[in-house]
Amino acid sequence: MKYGLLSFGILLTVIFGGGFFIRLFRDGDFYIDQFIGGVIGITLLSIGIVKKKALNPDY
Numbered sequence: 001m002k003y004g005l006l007s008f009g010i011l012l013t014v015i016f017g018g019g020f021f022i023r024l025f026r027d028g029d030f031y032i033d034q035f036i037g038g039v040i041g042i043t044l045l046s047i048g049i050v051k052k053k054a055l056n057p058d059y
Helices: 004-027 032-055
Strands: none
Touching: 004 032
């Protein structure tokens, strides 16, 4: 799987981060589990981008 880390990072960010921001702005609720899931997704996404750039310098 060539883009596994990027795909998983995007998936976590969209599911947990999106749900977190919707609940935060709509209801004013801060759910720590969705916040942590979104942060993990963003972290995996940045690691995947850095790793892809290190393996392919033309990217």
